[in-house]
Amino acid sequence: MAAGPLSTQGCWAGWAVHQRPPPLLWFLVLFWPRWVQPATFKVGVLGPWNCDPIFAQALPEVAAQLAVGRINKDPSVNRGYWFDYVVLNEACQPAQALVTLVNAERSASGFVGPVNPGACGAAGLLGQAWNKPIFSWACPGEVDEAARWSTFARPLPQPSAVLYAVLRFFRWAHVAIVSSRQELWVEVGQGLARSLRDLGLPVSVITVMEVGADGARNALRRVQRADNVRVVVMCMHSVLLGGEEQRLLLEKAEDMRMTDGTFVFIPYDALSYSLPYRRTPYPMLGNNTKLRLAYDAVLTVTIDAPERSFQEAFRDAQETHELPAHLDPTQVHPLFGTIYNSIYFLAKAVESARQADRWVMGSSIAEHARDFQLEGFCQPVAADQDGEAVLRYIILDTDGKGNRLWPTYSVATGFEGLRRIGHAIHWPHSASPGTDASCWFDPDVVCSGGVDPSSILLLFILVSCLILGGATFAYYVRRRILHAQLMKGPNKIVLTMDDLTFINTQSSKKVRGRMDDSRTSLAGKSVSDMKSLKSLAAAPDNTNVAVAEGDWVWLKKFPGEKHAEIKPATKTTFCKLRDLRHENVNLFLGFFYDCGVFAIVSEHCSRGSLEDLIRNEDMKLDWMFKSSLLIDLIKGMKYLHHREVVHGRLKSRNCVVDGRFVLKVTDHCYNELLEAQKILRDTPKPEERFWTAPELLRDPALERKGTFRGDVYSISIIMQEVICRSAPYCMLDMPADGGIGTRADGDAGIGGKRGYQSQSP
Template sequence: MSFLLPCPNSLLWVLSRHIKLQPFNNGNSFKTFFHALWWLLLGIIAVSPPVHCSIFKIGLLGPWDCDPFFSKAFPHAAARLAVERISKDPSLDLGQRLDYVVLQEDCETSRALVRFIDFGKFSSAFVGPLNPGFCEVATLLGENWNKTIFSWTCINYKLDSTTHHPAFARTLPSPTQVLFTVMKYFNWAHVGIIASNQDVWMDTANKLASALRNEGLPVGIVTAMGKGEKGIEDTWNKIKKVGGIKIILLCMHSVLIGGEEQATLLTKAQEMGLTDGRYVLIPYDTLLYSLPYQNNSFYALDNDTKLQEAYDAVLTITLESGNRSFYDAFREAKENGEIARELEATQVSPLFGTIYDAIYFMAMAINSARKKGAWVSGVNITEHTKNVSFPGFSQWVETDSCGKWLSNYVVLDTDGHGSQLFPTHLLDMSLDDVRSLGQDIHFPSGAPPKADCSCWFDPDVLCTGGIEPTIMILGAMLVFALVLCAVGLAYLIRHSILNSQLFRGPNKIILTLDDLIFINPELHKKRLTLDSLTDANSVAAETRSQKSPTRSFSLKSTAATHETSNVALYEGDWVWLKKFETGAIHHLRQSSTSILRKMKDLRHENVNLFLGFFSDCGIFAIVTEYCSRGSLEDLLRNEDMKLDWMFKSSLLMDLIKGIRYLHHRDFAHGRLKSRNCVVDGRFVLKITDYGYNELLEAQKCPYIQPPPEELLWTAPELLRDPDTRRKGTFKGDIYSFAIILQEVVVRGPPYCTSDLSAEEIIKKVKKPPPLCRPNIAPEMAPLECIQVMKQCWGEAPERRPTFEEVFHKFKTINKGKKTNIIDSMLRMLEQYSSNLEDLIRERTEELEIEKQKTEKLLSQMLPPSVAEALKTGGTVEPEYFDQVTIYFSDIVGFTTISALSEPIEVVDLLNDLYTLFDAVIGNHDVYKVETIGDAYMVASGLPKRNGNKHAAEIANMALDILSSVGTFKMRHMPDIPLRIRIGLHTGPCVAGVVGLTMPRYCLFGDTVNTASRMESTGLPYRIHVSQSTVDTLRTLNEGYEIVPRGKTELKGKGVEDTYWLVGKKGFLKPLPKPPEIKPGHNWSGMLTRKLKFVLRNTKRTLTKAAFKELGSMKETEMSIEEEEI
């Protein structure tokens, strides 16, 4: 905190005010001495210099550098003037030295808030911010810091609540309240707002719109001012599209203090004919200061006729300053030397006075707090802004008992042709009243815009835009009546449609004798023959016209009627009729039809499908699908049917899924037992008799006590309550399921292991203890299944599991496997089919892979185009190539190496070497023709032509091969360097495929022979190049290094000039150094001696044949090496 110790004068005041001396009992002399000492101490304190006086620093917060109009308020000068006058005011005792600091808000709201957080350590209190966008957050931070915030721009009405924001105070009346008072006086409710693009003005516009809407006023549009002339025109077009607007608030700097944006906006409005009186334009910023209007001609209106005409549609609202204007007050301060003399009043924004008044107001609040003995802090300063009065910069300032400013405002208007503004109305903010000053407002059209309904300004009335409440009520009643009629009509139509659907249509519910053909019940034990069905249909057709209770037909001498049979044919399918007791139902009630529709909507594979309700000849029955396997009870009693656990588990899972579905559809069965579970031909269990009890309830049938044998599946709580027994419950169905589970496990009736009668069992179940339940041997079912069964027949209904829980437990028991028998068989077939498909797919993929391998091998042996032609069975025509370059190379001394090596070693040598060559040629545009022994033949320019690049491709490849051979080692003779000879020649040739068995792509022509001669007459580690190849390389001009060899005799060609290719510019790979061989040297004999030397050192054993071969090599080596390839 910045207020640490009071100044000496204030300390003297505190001591003299608060310290009281207590008299001593030991005499007046001591008392007199003590008083003298006391006043001496006070004198010392009084004359001591105020070097330890604390400072109360006010932070003046605003976007002063964001545009020139804020900086024209000269916040430094205004704050300095206020602080100086406060320090000289003898009526103010602040207890500390008052100081100020000007703080710069960021121009962007988000950054301004971040910066404000950093300002907390610079000030003891704040005047500002000027941006309403973060006023509320700044106030909350001020409360947290215990620092008060005085502001005149904050618009949020919540800030006026001292309960929620005790550290905030306004230094002017609320701008929203001022605007609301004027709008209420003129009955102008519909508002539009245009704002400058700066954040401070856009946030002002949005907050202002929210505040006016909170007052109940319709704000039609809030828009930013467009850029450029086209943008401003678009802005006005947006305003025009919103109907009913009376007032347009301009959130930007007023044109009267030099605001160029407002001047441009008004001029464009005048050009568009929008200043004809349809709108009243009100500048917002003039509400925040006292505009010097007294006897003042505004320069902006003097020199611009268009703007002068446009401003006739503007009403200016500003602080009333009486006979002493802002300019007068400023000049007076200047004359007194309180303001720099070079500063003219017309250069200063009237916001100067607002800043001055805010700082002086805070000083008055601090003084009031100190006078009342309160500590000078954020909340205390705000609390002492009540009933304050002081001389403002240009007018007298007062606040009421709530701290609300009582400053008055005036409405200013032009006379239609001048540049002066005249006061027309006075706003008394103490009474929220507007009084005319005798000067009429000059409206451009001669009359004000049409007034809106006064209900907009009545907080107790919901306004609808001027419609009379009586008309609104009548309209609402009419609409309500129409809605009721529509609902009633829709109900009648729907009721009629539903009733018609009961008796006809594809989904009809009520069935009669015309819909069913009754058959002998014994037919469910055998199949109907085609003849039988034909006879039945023919008889039914003959008797369909007869409406008689005794109607029947003969089916192979077996009679069946609706009275004697429960089985019938419906739409060609067998159906079962669950008949009601005779006399139980006399007619179908309306409430029953809704139950029947609900039953009709049930669709599940484990719920027996409800097909309709039979009602004819006094017989009423539920019609469902016929299941040929009978009930679950029948299946369990059939000893010929073998039931293993998988079979039983399948039936139980079907039962669980069916009841779970009914419970999800809010259907409690209430009659669940094994004879109400039927099994179809696919051994799928389905639940039937659902909805039977609901129909009895809907028909209000009397309750008939069933025999004890029928109650063995009923839960104990239902046995005790007959009323609930008929309706059934979800927990009661769980109990019934447990008894059925016992039946399935032991394949016997309920309580079959007990010797008690059914009547005795029911009595014990109704009145435990002891708890009466079936006894199950542990080995008859999985332990988990028995545990589930015991949980389901628990005595307390709330402790029984739900069917959802039972379903998941049974899935765990079955380990997630499907247990339906038919599904299991189908699943096996599907798995077999799937495996077969996978096997076929794998074989097909393998064949495709092998095909790709074959094609790849073929493409490696022959050119792709040739290979494709041969695969299709076509013939390959020979092709002439006018320019190709052919490469030949062989191994120097290969005959000697072969003689000194095992055959497998020779194969390994050639394989290693040619694998190396193959890797090299893969990087060049060349085609490998063939290999014969140690000879390696490559060509470029065929089978794919490449212009004259063939010589360069072969030359580059030859250099790469020679470089790679320099580091090549023979596996069995690593110490012997492998040397090769390379020959290159360029010329024409013919290529074609020779033979049908093992076809080969061969080259023909003199070029091939010449290239071979270039290789055979070459030297180790040398690339021997012919004249034609040299010429081609030189035309490419790629920097090949070629050295003349001189005249060379070529067999069959005579003597020709040949050359050595020794490198290329930019080729950095190392090349092996050729051996120095002088003319006449036998380099073949030198190689033989080298081999003998190495072998002797390695102590290699040679056979006699090998030595004999070596002996004859000296004479034959040269001839062998010069053999034609």
Template sequence: MTPEASLWNCLNGKALDLLFLIHKGTWLWLTRPLWGFPFSFLRVPWLVLLSVTLCCLLRGAPLSPNSTQDEDSFTVGVLGPWECDLLFTKALPHVAAQLAIMRAKRDFLLDLGTQLDYVILEEGCNTAQALATFLSYRGAVAAFVGPSNPGYCPAAALLGQNWGKALFSWACGAPESGGTLVPTLPSTIHVLLAVLRHFGWAHVAVISSYQDVWVDTAQQVTSALRTHGLPVGPVTSLGPGGQGSVGALKQLQDTMVVMCMHSVLVGGSEQAVLLAQAHALGLTDGRYVFIPYDALLYGMPYRNRSYPVLRDGGGLQEAYDAVLTISLESGTTDFDGAFSAARKNGEITVNTEPEQVSPLFGTIYDAIFFLANALNHSKKQGGQHSGKYLQDHIISLDLAGFSQRIQTDERGNRLANYVILDTDGQKSQLIPTHLLDTSTQLVQSLGRPIHFPQGEPPPSDSNCWFDPDTLCIGGNSLTYSMIPLFSQPVIIKMSSACTALCFSTLWRKQKKKETQSLPLGNLALNGFPPVHSKFPPLLPLQMRDLRHENVNLCLGFFTDLGVSAIVFEHCCRGSLEDLLKNEALRLDWTFKSSLLMDLIKGIRYLHHRGFPHGSLKSRNCVVDGRFVLKVTDHGYLALLERQRVPHSQPLPEELLWTAPELLREPEGPRRGTYKGDVYSFAIILQEVLARGPPYCTSGLSAEEIIRKVVAPPPLCRPVVSPDQGPPECIRLMKQCWSEAPEDRPSLDDIFSQFKSINQGKKSSVVDSMLWLLEKYSHDLEDLVQVRTEELELEKQKTEKLLSQMLPQSVAEALKAGTTVVPEYFDQVTIYFSDIVGFTTISALSEPIEVVDLLNDLYTLYDAVLNSHDVYKVETIGDAYMVASGLPRRNGTRHAAEIANLALDILSSVGDFRMRHVPEVPVCIRAGLHSGPCVAGVVGLTMPRYCLFGDTVNTASRMESTGLPYRIHVNRSTVQTLVSLNEGYKIEVRGQTELKRQIHWLIRTRYWNGLPFPSPVHFTNEETEANRVK
């Protein structure tokens, strides 16, 4: 096969895979996770991923021939970042795969009946590159061991299912809806949860290395723990070499820290830097517990193993006392013993000591041996060797792995024991202290307590964090209940600053069948630590108790499956911002002042109840069905502030309402102030008066406006024209946005001043409603009149167009919905003409030039038609068909009308020139014939008015046998013209192939200016006929 053919075959296969992935892409990125622990979305932009994939397909064509496996061979591809990550390379994937394949072939219990082989496949450290490379391996193997990067597990699982190839992976969780992906380890998230539940540590932080495989792992861990209701705090990533570790550690507020990176015990430099910095900052004093995540993926050697990195007697040895290592329990023979025995038996030939090998070696070995046994079970039960069916044969297995047993339950889930390993800060060995059985999720002590730096473990959190039926408030367990259905519509306000808010104020208060009040305490946010602040201790309860006509009702808080929200009453007319943008709504000062008074009353009420808003803007002012304005989103920033949610910088467009003193805060505005709300009110007042967005007349971008507001002089404020509102109102607005907060009036002062502005014109909601209804009535009448006129105009256009396409009588019948009956006409005259040499002209011209020619010519014809009693039937190419005597009968005038038309057209064509070749004259020939015919409408879609009968055929032949610049007339038409006695000059042509007397229509006595025709060369028959005549 040529290289081009090989590349083409490769691309054919890859294109199908890529289309499958893209077809599934919308579901893959946007819906809930497929896995037992939820993945975050793929971290690679879609277009970038697509581009990288296509490039890799083109470049990788020779690597993955799109050929099928032989029936007697089964090749396993071992995926991993073997070349780009040296610590993964230390797992010796070649040696592990070779050893597993060799032992599977020698096992007398395994009758594979096929040639089992392996190939090491490079995955790449970048997620986009890893997925693109995975696509190119479709035809190279029958099954995969991998992926090792959880970032593209969802995509790989979908592709594997589409290809019919099994994926045995230690990094991916089990999909919920079947498929060909088989996890080779128990769920690491469930292992973490079991340990956290045992010690009562609910507050977790996650720190990852900078590589994609660890960043994606951190996102996976974070999403999974939050889904189980635990408050996961900061999630940060380090830079190369552990850069940024100090900043990441300073954000810690949680008890347990999950480190998603290579363990320092296997050579992980980032973890070494992180622990050293934590020790230097005093964070390893027992307040925090650090857990290396990668140890969950393999069996860390701990029997008779001393780690040199912990023998330095320095800071790292002491820092590791704050680390708890959770790893797979070793069997009767641990990793070091199993590796040494294989070397001694000659099964491993590399000259490498066990201490120099990553324990991931055993995980790779177990995955391949696991797959080989599934292949053996498939064969014994008569199944196919295709990897598509291997996931059906992993039930109730019990095999000898590399250094531990490989067991599965009746559903195919992997079972294993984990141990918690500890050090005392003085020795370099790991000591098992607890055992975790994944079949029961119970943690049991092995008789040796964990050595904590200060002798005591970090304090436990409430057990309610681990109970799905309770909600934690200040460490108290409350029975959780769903929000009931409300009689009025509600709208859910989702948080944009955090992943989840874990509240519920609609709970069941019960104790021994008696209602009791809730104890005072802190309300915890899911994902953030409970801390006390100077805000009221029962802020959510106070939010629920706020009742005012101009404050939107907070109905409570909702949480379920990790998704939480504040629930407010729904206002059907949208926000004030939407109302101002509605150009169809006329707003005069009466209605504007009513809205502004509602706003003032709402903010004034919140301030009197101790609730500065903090994020007041026009989109946070909603309008209900009675046009009553209500302030909403109150207390939101206070909740985030008291829970110390990680701060994210809002967009400049969101800060246009924020007071200057709040913008100058080092971390940006976090909570509201009373004077800050007054400034925000002034900006909303400008929006209402100018009926435009903030600073709508400045012409500056939001970034420039914020920069000028933060750093005066000059003072940067919106500009309002004097004619846009009362002078007193404009003065009040300028006073409210004063630079100094103490110069701004209070809401009580604003209320008094605004009431005096409308003295003598008391404004109320009822007055505004009545005025609005009256305005709506007038607007509706005007709108109905305008729409009626527009409808009538469009109707006339439609009828005119229909009458141009069909006769008037036919059009009226079609509009009335009646059937158009074919009609017989006993006397009509039909005109046909075409362009002589049109085929040659078309061949020598561009298509657009041909269109221009016909359009110009037919426009000329149509202009001539207007002065004659004729009906244009149709045009086909260069053929032009006209009839007279139908659909309106005109006696014997039909012949004269068509004759006059033919002479007028011939006269007009004499001066006609083609635009693209003006030097070439356009020669036409015409044919006329009179007789009976039938007319009727044919078709339902695009109906056509057609003529039928021998008269039509004869007229067409008269035209086709004519000559340039001449009008061919049959004897029937000549007789009618002679009977009219209108001075038509007719010459006899004689007999033609039509076998009848034929004539030329020359002119009438009133005609001049006809183009000069070519000489007529008569045949002998025509000459003899003329002589006899």
């Protein structure tokens, strides 16, 4: 059935609207009286025609009357319906505009409008519920209305898409929007901001200009405070058509020196109509010097009229007596032509739906608003196959001196983009706004703050070099400070020939007999004793015993002949070991690094190792003595394990006994020091691996690191040595290499038990 209240004349009109005539009535059709007219399609023209005096200058009733009159005479459009119109006045406030919209259901068959963007959502829903077409050029289009509302169509290209094409050409991404305080224009500004953000542009400022010069100043200050704003879009009536707010805004921008080429001002309302420019002077630019200077920073994007301007087309209609002769074309708002084109656009869609043999209703009309052309009021209008309106836009600019506008670029919303025509853009003081990175206009690229990728790369390289240089310098300074601390002062750990006096152990036996133990200070000795020690001095190559600050020390040399330096990791590891202080853990005093010798300096224990004590048959070891030694061993290892230190190579040879027969664990973390110093470790001999757990024998890498369970296994072997006072596995009559192979395969453990596994403490 047809959309809306279609008035009928005669029986045939009712059939034409509601259904196709049955075959039996063809006879009646052939002989039906010729004076019967087809069904009437009434177009409702929605807009703020009463509440806004500038919109009222568009003369919507005159435009609708002219469009309907020409449509009814056009044989390509009037075959199915007789068109009529009704002007519907909507309020400037969105809430009140909805009241007019709701009450318009029975007033028209389809609607052109609304003009207020705040009413677009309700209009789309109501049109879909009524199944009546809604053709509006003013909806901001932040989403696809055609997809949401099946009865919606757009008779003009989306304004934000046209504006985006201009911004993309000049690479102006950062936009500010200044709206008039009227609610209609506030809705326009917010809708435009959403549309541009959906397109990926950063709209940093959305502000409302309050009344008077102070309101303009405050709005412009907010624009100035924003970062990198290139374009200011003015959502208000154009000053060329009587917009007082835009005049105040531009004059104040001139006072604040914002029209010197730093910003570009674009009037938004000109995107909805064709502003005349051919042989059309604008007196307000000629009579107001400040406004003329400020307007040099304005680029006007408007619908192009390639053959005749709006005013010329208006005069032509007056000459054919289609329009009243008393109307002055210069006093008519160019939105007149947009209203005319929208009504004609709707009529074309109605006829396309009828010719497609479809029921003429809102959804079918919107669906067939495509693939046609029409002669608009002063320019051709077309709809492509996707239902998008196609018009040519143009960018107008002043020459900085006169009161006329000149064409500079033609604008197409598709891939054509902008094309240079006519005059060049006259930039104020020959200074154009800066440009933004092209990534803002690439939908496949996420733009990082609007910086060009090459600039990002250069900045990244520069920052990386600064960070790397700073880190290198800090590392160098830290190493120098650490080296100074380790070489001097109370934290000194690197010892040299100046700090140690090496003793020839073969000749020192006589002297050592006169000393109590390694802890005994030499300060109390006689002068003759000190002279005797000096006479025993030797080189570090042929001895491991030395005197440091009056105490005997032991040097455990690292393998290798020459060591270029002490690596930082070695110093770090040793600093951790130096903090280990326990009665049953041998104290590490530092590193000796001199004469090509690199060694660990620790306390010297005069009784030698536990292995030496066990093998010394002259030393009587009763059960009390044995238990004391084993308890010392357990205490020392317990302390190390609680400090998360793995020994890794525990055996009776690196359990030393001092002069008071106190056992101390030594050589802990020796493997870790070798790794830190990057020293290759020689493969241990079979007899040196008796204390190694079977699971470590199967994994050389794990054997180098050691485990807590492996240390417990080593303790058990030492306990067997002390209790039996014999070598490990003395009960097994086999060579050392054979015993190691058997334990690695899990055939026998301590006491011949098969598959022995070490246990955690």
